[in-house]
Amino acid sequence: MRDGAVTRVKGDPAHPANFGDVCAKAVHLPPALRAPGRLLHPMARARRGAPLERVPWELALRTVAERFREILAAHGPDAIAFYASGQLLTEEYYVAGKLAKGFVGTNNLDTNSRLCMASAAAGYARSLGADGPPAAWEDIERADCFLLVGTNTADCHPVAFKRIRRRKREAPEDVSVIVVDPRWTETADLADLHLPLRPGSDIALLNGMLHVLRREGLLDAGFVAARTSGWDALRAVLERYPPERAAVLTGLSAESIVAAALRFGRARAALSLWSMGVNQSHVGTDKNAAIINLHLATGQIGRPGAGPFSLTGQPNAMGGRETGGLAHLLPGYRLVADAAARAAVERHWGLPAGAIAATPGRPALEIFEGLAAGEVRAIWILCTNPAASLPDLDLVEKALRQADLVVVQDAYDPTETTRFADVLLPAAQWPEKAGVMTSSERRLTYLPKLVEPPGEARPDAEILTRFAHEMGWKAAFPYESPAEIFDEFATLTAGTVCDCSGVSHARLAAEGPLQWPVPAADHPGTARLYADGRFPTPDGRARFVPVEHDEPVEPPDAAFPLTLTTGRVRDHWHTMTRTARAPALVARTPEPVLEVNLHDARRAGIQDGDFVEITSRRGKAIAQCRVSAAIREGTCFLPFHWGRRAGFYKSANNLTLAARDPLSRQPELKACAVRLRRAAGGPA
Ligand SMILES: Nc1nc2c(c(=O)[nH]1)N[C@H]1C(S)=C(S)[C@@H](COP(=O)(O)OP(=O)(O)OC[C@H]3O[C@@H](n4cnc5c(=O)[nH]c(N)nc54)[C@H](O)[C@@H]3O)O[C@H]1N2
Numbered sequence: 021m022r023d024g025a026v027t028r029v030k031g032d033p034a035h036p037a038n039f040g041d042v043c044a045k046a047v048h049l050p051p052a053l054r055a056p057g058r059l060l061h062p063m064a065r066a067r068r069g070a071p072l073e074r075v076p077w078e079l080a081l082r083t084v085a086e087r088f089r090e091i092l093a094a095h096g097p098d099a100i101a102f103y104a105s106g107q108l109l110t111e112e113y114y115v116a117g118k119l120a121k122g123f124v125g126t127n128n129l130d131t132n133s134r135l136c137m138a139s140a141a142a143g144y145a146r147s148l149g150a151d152g153p154p155a156a157w158e159d160i161e162r163a164d165c166f167l168l169v170g171t172n173t174a175d176c177h178p179v180a181f182k183r184i185r186r187r188k189r190e191a192p193e194d195v196s197v198i199v200v201d202p203r204w205t206e207t208a209d210l211a212d213l214h215l216p217l218r219p220g221s222d223i224a225l226l227n228g229m230l231h232v233l234r235r236e237g238l239l240d241a242g243f244v245a246a247r248t249s250g251w252d253a254l255r256a257v258l259e260r261y262p263p264e265r266a267a268v269l270t271g272l273s274a275e276s277i278v279a280a281a282l283r284f285g286r287a288r289a290a291l292s293l294w295s296m297g298v299n300q301s302h303v304g305t306d307k308n309a310a311i312i313n314l315h316l317a318t319g320q321i322g323r324p325g326a327g328p329f330s331l332t333g334q335p336n337a338m339g340g341r342e343t344g345g346l347a348h349l350l351p352g353y354r355l356v357a358d359a360a361a362r363a364a365v366e367r368h369w370g371l372p373a374g375a376i377a378a379t380p381g382r383p384a385l386e387i388f389e390g391l392a393a394g395e396v397r398a399i400w401i402l403c404t405n406p407a408a409s410l411p412d413l414d415l416v417e418k419a420l421r422q423a424d425l426v427v428v429q430d431a432y433d434p435t436e437t438t439r440f441a442d443v444l445l446p447a448a449q450w451p452e453k454a455g456v457m458t459s460s461e462r463r464l465t466y467l468p469k470l471v472e473p474p475g476e477a478r479p480d481a482e483i484l485t486r487f488a489h490e491m492g493w494k495a496a497f498p499y500e501s502p503a504e505i506f507d508e509f510a511t512l513t514a515g516t517v518c519d520c521s522g523v524s525h526a527r528l529a530a531e532g533p534l535q536w537p538v539p540a541a542d543h544p545g546t547a548r549l550y551a552d553g554r555f556p557t558p559d560g561r562a563r564f565v566p567v568e569h570d571e572p573v574e575p576p577d578a579a580f581p582l583t584l585t586t587g588r589v590r591d592h593w594h595t596m597t598r599t600a601r602a603p604a605l606v607a608r609t610p611e612p613v614l615e616v617n618l619h620d621a622r623r624a625g626i627q628d629g630d631f632v633e634i635t636s637r638r639g640k641a642i643a644q645c646r647v648s649a650a651i652r653e654g655t656c657f658l659p660f661h662w663g664r665r666a667g668f669y670k671s672a673n674n675l676t677l678a679a680r681d682p683l684s685r686q687p688e689l690k691a692c693a694v695r696l697r698r699a700a701g702g703p704a
C-alpha cells in the first residue's frame with residue numbers, strides 16, 4: 021500500500037487454504053485497479069441510440085426504479101431479471117437475492133455460476149441429498165490417488181496444484197495421479213496416467229472403471245450395504261461398460277482404463293478433483309454422478325484424503341450457492357419449489373405468506389432467450405460480462421438490443437456488455453470493500469476493505485440497498501454495514517446443511533477462516549462432510565445414480581469434422597476486463613492461440629503458426645494456431661478470454677452452442693463441431 025493505493029499483492033502465510041501462495045493473476049493485479057477504463061460515475065442515456073451521459077447517483081437509481089415500476093405494472097415481476105456473478109461477495113449476493121425474490125417478486129435471479137458449477141451443485145444434490153463439496157484442501161496431503169477429471173489444475177487452480185505436486189514429489193512411488201483430459205496440459209505433466217479421451221465421453225470411462233473395480237473385487241461392500249441405496253440399478257448399467265466397450269466410446273485403450281481403475285481401487289485414500297471438463301456438458305450432472313458413484317462404491321468419502329471434490333472456479337461461487345444465487349434456490353441451500361422453505365424465508369424477510377413465487381425463475385441462458393423473445397423486458401447485470409462469456413453471442417446481443425431496459429453494474433467500462441447499457445452503475449471491486457467469500461472446501465474468509473474505491477464507485481451491496489430504498493423498501497433493507505447483512509444471512513442458515521449461524525465478520529476477523537457447518541459461535545467448523553456415513557437424504561443413505569454415455573449434442577460430421585473445446589490459459593481471467601490491463605500478463609499471452617492436432621492440421625492444409633479460420637454452424641473465429649500432438653486427434657482448443665471488443669473474430673463464443681444439461685441447465689461449452697481452413701490474407 022502507498023498513498024491509498026495497492027502497490028503489491030502477496031499471500032497471507034496464516035491462511036489455511038494457501039499458506040501465503042497466490043496465483044500470477046493476483047500478483048499482477050495492482051495496475052488494473054487504477055487503470056484507465058475504471059468506471060467512475062453513474063451514466064445513463066435518455067433513449068436508445070443516445071449517448072451515455074454522466075448522471076448523479078440519485079438520478080441513476082431513480083431512473084431504474086421508475087422503469088421497474090412501469091414494467092412491473094405493465095408486464096408483472098417475471099418481466100424483470102437479474103444476472104449476477106460468482107465473483108460477488110456473500111453479502112452482495114444475499115441482498116440481490118432478497119431484492120429480486122422477496123421484493124421485486126421474481127425468481128429470475130441467476131448467475132454466471134450457471135456456466136460454471138451448476139452441474140456440480142445438481143450432482144451433489146442428486147447423489148448425496150444436498151449440495152456442498154464434502155472434502156477439504158488438507159485431504160491433498162492425505163490422498164494417495166488423485167483422479168483429475170476435466171481440470172487444468174496447473175493453470176486454473178495453481179495453488180492447489182502446487183500442493184498436489186508437492187505431495188506427489190514427496191512420495192512418488194506411493195502417490196498416483198490420473199489426468200483425464202483430451203489435451204496434454206501442464207497438469208498432465210504430473211500424471212502417471214494421462215487419459216486423452218474423446219470430448220464428452222467421461223461417463224463411459226468412469227462406468228468402465230467401476231465395472232473393472234467390481235470385477236476385481238475392489239468395492240467396499242460394507243459401505244455399499246450400510247450407507248447407500250440404488251446399487252442394483254447401477255450394477256445393471258455397469259454390465260454394459262466392460263473396458264473393451266468403454267474403450268470404443270472414449271477412444272482410449274482398454275488397458276489404460278483397467279490401469280486407471282486399479283490405481284483408484286487400490287488406493288488407501290482417493291481424491292477426485294474436477295472442474296469445467298466435467299460440468300460444461302449436456303450430461304454434466306450425469307458426469308458428476310458417475311464420479312460420485314465411484315467414491316460411494318469404494319467407500320472413498322467422509323474420511324481423510326478421500327472424497328469427490330469439485331473445484332469451484334470463481335472466488336465466491338460457493339457463497340452464491342449458500343445465499344440462493346441460482347434461479348431455483350433460496351438462502352441456506354433451500355429450494356424455491358419447497359413450500360416450507362419459502363415460508364421460512366418469507367418469515368425471515370418480514371413478508372406475507374405467498375410473497376415468494378413458487379416456481380423457479382429462469383436460468384442464465386433462458387433469461388437471454390426470454391429477452392430475445394420479448395417475454396423478459398428488463399435485465400440488471402452485475403459483476404459479469406455475458407456479451408463475452410455466454411455461448412452463441414449473436415443471441416445474447418440480440419437479447420440486449422431487444423430489452424426495454426439494460427442496467428449494468430461493473431467496475432470497468434467499456435466491456436462487451438456495458439456497450440448495451442441504458443444505465444451504467446460504477447462498482448467498487450476487491451480490495452475496495454469488505455465482505456465474505458467461501459472457497460471450494462466450504463471455508464468462509466473475511467476480506468477487509470483496504471483502499472477507497474475510485475471516483476463515485478460504490479460497493480455492490482450498497483448500490484442494491486440504495487435502490488431498495490428508492491423502491492420504498494427501506495424497512496426491509498436497513499443495512500448500515502456489510503457485517504449486518506452477513507448476520508441476517510447467517511441467521512437464516514441455522515439448521516440447514518450449510519449452517520453458518522456461528523459465523524460473523526468479527527469472529528472471522530479475530531479467529532481466521534472457518535469451514536461450514538459452523539452451527540454455533542463456539543463451534544470450530546467442519547473439515548469434511550459425511551464423516552459419520554449419514555447423508556441428508558430421507559433414509560440417510562447416499563444414492564447411486566445409474567448414468568449412461570451420450571455423445572455431444574453436436575457431433576462432428578463431414579461438413580464440420582472437428583470437435584472444438586474451449587477453456588482457459590494461465591495468464592488471463594475470463595473476459596480480461598482486468599488481466600488485459602496488467603501489462604506483464606498481456607506480454608506473456610497477447611493473443612488467443614488455437615491448438616490443433618498435427619494430423620488434423622495436415623488434412624486441413626494448415627501449418628504451425630498459420631492464421632486459421634474456425635467455422636461452426638453459428639459463426640466464425642480467427643486465431644493463429646499451434647500444431648502439435650498435445651491434443652487428441654479430432655479435437656481442437658480455443659481459449660474463450662477474448663471477447664468481440666478485442667477483435668470480433670477473436671471470440672470463441674462466436675462458435676459455441678447454447679445446448680444445455682436438462683437438470684443443471686449448464687451449457688455445453690466444451691464441445692461443438694467446427695471446420696478449419698487457412699485464413700486468407702493472414703501472414704504467410
Ligand atoms: N488462469 C485462469 N484460472 C482460472 C480462471 C481463468 O479464467 N483463468 N477461471 C476460474 C474459473 S471461474 C473456473 S470455472 C476454473 C475452470 O478451470 P478448468 O476447468 O481447469 O479450466 P478449463 O480450461 O475451462 O477446462 C479444463 C479442461 O477441460 C478439458 N476438457 C474439455 N472437454 C473435456 C471433456 O469432455 N472431458 C474432460 N475430462 N476434459 C475436458 C479441457 O481440455 C481443459 O484442459 O478456473 C478458474 N481459474
Ligand SMILES: Nc1nc2c(c(=O)[nH]1)N[C@H]1C(S)=C(S)[C@@H](COP(=O)(O)OP(=O)(O)OC[C@H]3O[C@@H](n4cnc5c(=O)[nH]c(N)nc54)[C@H](O)[C@@H]3O)O[C@H]1N2
Nearest residue numbers: 135136403404405409429430431447449586594595597660
Ligand atoms: N466458451 C466458453 N465460455 C465460457 C467458459 C468456457 O470455459 N468456455 N467458462 C464459463 C465460466 S466457468 C465462467 S465462470 C464465465 C465467466 O464469465 P464472466 O463472469 O462474464 O467473466 P468476467 O470477466 O469474470 O466478468 C466479471 C465482470 O465483473 C466485473 N467486476 C469485477 N469485480 C467486480 C465487482 O466487485 N463488482 C461488479 N459489479 N463488477 C465487477 C469485471 O470487470 C467483469 O466485467 O465464463 C463462462 N464462459
Ligand SMILES: [Mo]
Nearest residue numbers: 135136333334
Ligand atoms: Mo467458472
